[in-house]
Amino acid sequence: MKKVIIVGAGISGMTAGIILQNSGFETEIYEKNPVAGGELTGWKRDGVYIDNCIDYLMCSKKGSDMNGLWHEIGMLEEGLNMYSKDYFFKYEGHGGEITFWRDKERTKREMLELSPEDKDVIEKFFENVTRAESMIMPIDKPMDKMGPRDFMKLGDFAKNVPAAQKAYKGVSVKDLSESFKSPVLRSAVLMTHPENTQAYSFIMSYAMCTSGSGDIPEGGSLAAATRIANKYKAAGGKLHLNAPVKNVKIEGKLASGVVLEDGTEVKADYVICASDANHTFTKLLPSEYMPKKLQKPFGDKEHFSVFSKFHAAFLVDGKTNFIPDTTFWESNGLTVWDKEIKDVGVICYDYDPTITPEGKTILQMKIFQYTDDVDKWFAIADDKEAYEAKKAEIAEAMMHIIEEKCPETKGKITILDTWSPVTYAKRFNAYRGAYMGFVADKDTKTVTTPGVIKKLKNVFLAGQWLMGSGGLPPATAQGKYAAWRICKKEGVECK
Ligand SMILES: Cc1cc2nc3c(=O)[nH]c(=O)nc-3n(C[C@H](O)[C@H](O)[C@H](O)COP(=O)(O)OP(=O)(O)OC[C@H]3O[C@@H](n4cnc5c(N)ncnc54)[C@H](O)[C@@H]3O)c2cc1C
CATH class of the missing domain: 3.30.70 (Alpha-Beta Plaits)
Known part of the structure; x- marks a missing residue:
């Protein structure tokens, strides 16, 4: 049985671990903190629970592939109550108010009542919210390994989402805000995303809510992280907490395992770095191994921010x-x-x-x-x-x-x-x-980096930094992609 070491028990690392365990590998996760979950977390103060992540679980719509993966890893489970958001958010100011309801027709009606002179901008906005509702996270295999047939299977996504992106090409959230005449609407659309973010990100986030893909699991983020960690352990995985990794040990063109901060060396056939990308390439691996597509956003601070x-x-x-x-x-x-x-x-x-x-x-x-x-x-x-x-x-x-x-x-x-x-x-x-990945500005393509390292054939990357502006669905998908790549190399079915 081949052994895989995973650095980091965030959602990405744990997803990779669960899938690899189910596919017949022996895995161990090393996590620096006393609790698994990474940024998917929460804690108690004075006996009161404070949540630190899920404001909306994007791509959670029942029947979607991503919803299936959420169930496989324990993010969701049968019988778990979901809070179905009635609204994305409400804004009050400039003598008026607007609610971005889950019911988009109601929002549209209320926007038009509030500001009839913004009719054209409002119509365009809702046309593209409707398109963005087709947004799904492809999870069968890494996107760089998808062929035309795989894209065909994505159905409306492949048609509608690029159309919505094109409609707002070169438009930032700030530009979108300024396209409204109503001061209420101008302010409201600036509330959830940084101003320099592509306007499409705001539209897509609202579309997650209107399509029922942005609900919240009961118990919050820590309960979700605990369910995922339990699923990993139940599949036979070994989760080491309070176990920071110092570096990946490289021998020639391969990694032989990892060295822990306490000096312990652990051997493995494969290593997955599911930690923050900057940490991975400043502490765990020499920086020259950083894939070119990741070097770009780290080097181009004008167009990529965190x-x-x-x-x-x-x-x-x-x-x-x-x-x-x-x-x-x-x-x-x-x-x-x-x-x-x-x-x-x-x-x-x-x-x-x-x-x-x-x-x-x-x-x-x-x-x-x-x-x-x-x-x-x-x-x-x-x-x-x-x-x-x-x-x-x-x-x-x-x-x-x-x-x-x-x-x-x-x-x-x-x-x-x-x-x-x-x-x-x-x-x-x-x-x-940062608590998401890179935010590409309106003139720049978002990051999509295959989680492979050219000169190290048995080390793979996972985590939110490899895809879009991060978040739970990309982090989870990247964990699955890393597992898929190892299964492929070993010629076993990825389960
Ligand atoms: C306040 C907040 C709200 C958010 N809201 C949402 C939301 O509503 N919807 C959404 O989709 N996303 C949301 N996110 C983003 C989401 O939490 C992240 O995208 C996701 O959790 C990232 O997962 P990851 O596994 O890629 O990385 P991480 O969670 O960062 O996991 C990496 C893990 O590696 C560990 N690690 C690092 N270095 C080492 C080392 N040397 N040795 C051992 N372990 C190491 C870390 O401790 C960590 O546990 C939110 C994030 C925050 C902070």
Whole structure:
């Protein structure tokens, strides 16, 4: 039986592990943290659960291939309740409001009532939301190994999705925003994606909601990660926690295994690096092994950015009038690193009674942190006092904004936790604290890198950095692709 070592128990590494175990390989996953799941995670503070990932489980639509894979790996399971989102989000500001309902006809109607003069822009927007609803994640085999027949099997996806992408070619989220005359709509479309992101990303994310592909599993992200880890162990896989890998050991043109931080050497026939791509090629492997297609985004900072967020979680003693899910609103302003953020938002977790304590409300406020903000976090990261003070200052300001919006919460809010890009970098070795992959700007093609290393035939890559702007479906698909490549090499069926 051939042995495969996987670096990292994120969703990508665990997906590769489950599939390889089911296909007859012996696998071991080495994970630096005490908990499996990587960025798919959550934790408790003062006994209250704080979720850190699934705002929407894209491509989760029943009957889709990806939904099948979610079941195979334990992300989803029979009998698990799903929160069917009624809305993508709600925005209030500039004297009006708009809700991006799951029912897109209702949203369209409300947009047209709000701003009849935006009719053409609205019509085009919904035409392409409808097209983007065909979005699926191909998972049979790696995309670079797909032939015309495989593409034919993708049906409407192959026709509709490129058409929607073409309709918004060269258009950023900011451009889309500016194409509306209504100030409400202008602000609303800027809420969920960084401004320089391709407009199609926003359209696709909304389409996931309208097509029923963006629901949320009960129990949140940590419960999902635990189910996946259990599935891996039940398939016979060995999961080593608190076991950081120092490097991949190379002998000639092959890897002989990995060396752990404690000096232990573990031999293997194959290695999958399912860790952050920057970490993989600065710490685990010499940088010259980085595939060219990955070198490009790392080297082209003008067209490819990464983003992160600052988060604060709050517990309210009582119920609020926030919708269960996401609300953004125009506020009196939140100043972070000398930048005034006019529109803020909260996620209210009332939709999941299994994580919300009786009679209380859990809220999270998040704000985008771009390159210059991220630099500032890293500059104070080693000064514990300054770092904690900065987080507390922002969280306090956020709390007051929530109190202003929802006066019945005054005096009833506790700050549960705060975390920043530095948290993601320290905990997951995430490049600049990023929590998705590269964001390509409007003039650039998104990243698609086969997870192979030209000069090392028995080392494969997995993880969100190889595809699009990352997220759970690409990370999971890439885990499957890595397993598929090893099965193919060994001439065994990939199960
Ligand atoms: C706040 C937040 C919200 C998000 N919301 C969504 C959402 O709603 N929908 C969605 O689709 N996606 C969402 N994402 C993105 C999603 O979480 C990621 O795309 C996905 O979890 C990445 O999985 P991965 O396996 O590629 O990487 P990771 O999760 O980063 O896993 C890599 C693993 O490798 C480990 N590791 C690193 N270096 C080493 C080493 N040297 N030795 C051993 N182990 C190592 C890390 O600790 C980690 O466990 C969100 C992310 C965040 C942070």
